[in-house]
Amino acid sequence: MTADAIDVRNPRIVSAVKLHRAPQRRKTGLFLAEGANSVTAALATGRVRELFYSAAAATREHELVAGAAAQGVRTTLVSDRAAQALGETVTPPGLVAICETLDVEPGAILAAQPRILAVPVEMADPGNAGTLIRVVDAVGGDGVILAGDSVDPHNGKCVRAAAGSLFHVPVARGRNIDATLDEIAAAGIVVLATAATGEVELDDADELFTGPVAWLFGNEAHGLDPAVAARADHRVRIPIRGRAESLNLATAASICLYANSRVRYRHT
Template sequence: MDALSERNPRVVSAVKLHRGAQRRKTRLFLAEGANSVAAALDTGRVQELFYSAGAAVREHELVASAAGMGVRTTLVSDRAAQQLGETVTAPGLVAVCALIDVPLADVLAAQPRMLAVPVEMAEPGNAGTLIRVADSVGADGVVLAGDSVDPHNGKCVRASAGSLFHVPIARHRDVGETLDSIAAAGITILATAADGEVDLDDADELFAGPVAWLFGNEAHGLDPAVTRRADHRIRIPIRGRAESLNLATAAAICLYANSRVRYAN
């Protein structure tokens, strides 16, 4: 089998998926690396799997599994693999996948008990980390509210380490409408705040019912108007001298505390 070069039309079309506009136009995106590709295959979203000669050796079982599922598997040159990937040392394994985001209404129709709702999240690495945390604690979905990062961005996909394919993810540009819909579904809205009236250590009763956690922008936090929409503001106790926590760390602490109560029995 001859390897496709970086000039092959299929490779060229796939490389264009690094751009958000092309992802929106085609409803496709790229998943790079063994973890992401394996998770994508489990969900049946892979349309084509590109692999280099090196990846054919390292990930033989994964490539064979994809072929066995009827996925088109395509050998590409090292140069083509480098262009398909976004990391400095490309893994040589890239899947073309159908977009994963679902309507907010679908997430709410499933009667979620725990949601993560990052608002105006701009950094794709943080978004991927939050999605990974949400997956690990057993959250029922992630809702990217406002002008947030595209979850199909390559850095987000890699940071999620496959979790992007495990957790329902919705995007809704209007923050007010997002909160209205969540509240109408009977879900308690919680916001993290340094001056919150409820200490996280004392919030177990709130976690007994369905909860949606609001997390703010990395640079500016939650807009005060958004914070006021929360039913309760939760304060993470800081017992050392640190002034604050970054977004991903705060989200992990809150979601794990929520998960501890939810899955206690």
């Protein structure tokens, strides 16, 4: 471990801070993972290039930092100013790893014969994307395919919201929505779309969950494009029995994916 803390002007810190920007992530094939959950998960994959830690983090997460060093990861003590620059939160945890990006092709996910897939379409909010990845991980899902002009999964807010799950669940990007849906259909996967006026109520959908399923979730502001929803094999609605007008994307996705998982794991 480095004896003296390096400051914000150090070239390594300057280079790392640039990874907050998507063009630099694409150029270098690197991104930042912030916080103990994400760093622990990243270390388990062997994709960490360097771990920056503050003095406070060294005390709080001593075993994590020591474990990284034991793996041969370069571990570097940084000043509080540098930790602030590396982090993106108001109170940064002082623990940031430079990681190799986790780019996966949709075809690779489909070749693994997934049983539960989440396919957010035109998802713009990185926090929602990270939450969705975390939910897929929690319910035992097999992958996420971000379709269309969706958020970069290596965005810092997405990585933090995923809380380590980005390193557990394969995440792909399928920029051409129609081509992505064609690939999913060709793999023999039933495509379901969430829709407020769907013809199938979620409570009655158990039979659909006995085989492989891909869930289409729409944009936070506008929902699914009707043309995209029309390509699904079935459109599923969540019954709302109270007075709420609707559910936000992350909540609706959580309910649907859990319902799917309950049936899938009951039949295994």
